[in-house]
Amino acid sequence: MTxxxxxxxxxALGLAGALFMLGIVVLGIVELLDGAPFGAAPTTNEAGEIxxxxxxxxxxxxxxxxxxxxxxxLWGLYKVVTPYAEAATARRETATAE
Amino acid sequence: MxxxxxxxxxxxxxxxxDGPLTAYWIALLRVVTGWWFFHAxxxxxxxxxxxxxxxxxxxxxxxGTVLGPIPVWMGNNLAWxxxxxxxxxxxxIGLALIAGxxxxxxxxxxxxxxxxxxxxxxxxxxxxxxxxxxxxLLFMTVLVLGAGRYYGLxxxxxxxxxxxxxxxxxxxxx
Numbered sequence: 001m002t003x004x005x006x007x008x009x010x011x012a013l014g015l016a017g018a019l020f021m022l023g024i025v026v027l028g029i030v031e032l033l034d035g036a037p038f039g040a041a042p043t044t045n046e047a048g049e050i051x052x053x054x055x056x057x058x059x060x061x062x063x064x065x066x067x068x069x070x071x072x073x074l075w076g077l078y079k080v081v082t083p084y085a086e087a088a089t090a091r092r093e094t095a096t097a098e
Numbered sequence: 099m100x101x102x103x104x105x106x107x108x109x110x111x112x113x114x115x116d117g118p119l120t121a122y123w124i125a126l127l128r129v130v131t132g133w134w135f136f137h138a139x140x141x142x143x144x145x146x147x148x149x150x151x152x153x154x155x156x157x158x159x160x161x162g163t164v165l166g167p168i169p170v171w172m173g174n175n176l177a178w179x180x181x182x183x184x185x186x187x188x189x190x191i192g193l194a195l196i197a198g199x200x201x202x203x204x205x206x207x208x209x210x211x212x213x214x215x216x217x218x219x220x221x222x223x224x225x226x227x228x229x230x231x232x233x234x235l236l237f238m239t240v241l242v243l244g245a246g247r248y249y250g251l252x253x254x255x256x257x258x259x260x261x262x263x264x265x266x267x268x269x270x271x272x
Contacts, residue, residue, distance in 0.1 A: 023226070028225060037223075039222055039223045040223075040226050062163070062164045062217055063164040065226070069209070080269055084268075
């Protein structure tokens with residue numbers, strides 16, 4: 001069972017979730033409210049010319065999502081270098097018994 | 099007793115992670131995701147062998163993305179790795195997921211591939227959440243759930259003495 005009870009775990013998971021939601025949902029709503037194009041790519045005419053661009057640069061939105069993934073990746077590395085949850089649990093139980 | 103009465107999904111449709119329906123679905127999700135990548139990789143191997151030259155070309159065209167100059171640099175300088183690596187790793191990632199062996203490590207590789215496809219294809223005409231992103235989420239889900247433990251070889255591998263003595267190996271198994 002993965003131990004996700006300490007402050008580092010909570011901050012990492014909270015921050016990653018917030019970055020995901022900001023990049024995908026919050027800025028998605030902003031894009032909707034701004035009107036067409038509702039997607040995250042420019043609209044082109046038949047000649048291929050750009051006739052409308054999204055309000056929020058997709059680079060910013062994808063960047064926020066990738067930042068969320070990066071936070072999760074760093075958290076994963078943190079879990080690898082810190083004691084395994086079972087060992088930590090065992091230590092806590094020993095300490096309590098003492 | 100009161101819990102069961104309040105939860106109409108208890109019993110055979112128990113949604114706990116060790117419940118039969120959940121285990122069945124996680125295993126199915128893992129195998130289908132694995133087949134997706136295995137098929138993509140093995141067909142490249144059949145058609146181009148270890149010389150998938152489109153891989154480096156694809157990376158060289160990834161300009162103006164949030165990844166900056168990294169993909170272009172990779173396309174220009176790591177062609178020796180990308181050309182054989184794309185079909186080979188896609189195939190191996192797929193096989194690992196199908197068998198449920200080294201599942202989390204393989205899923206991490208899948209996430210890496212899907213980040214590049216999601217950003218590189220840039221099919222954002224209907225929003226950021228597209229098929230590529232769904233693929234990325236599938237690999238993340240397999241990774242987070244440790245899907246290899248459900249009817250996969252990792253369920254057996256994790257019971258070996260090696261893993262018992264080195265529990266951190268579960269971070270790449272499971």
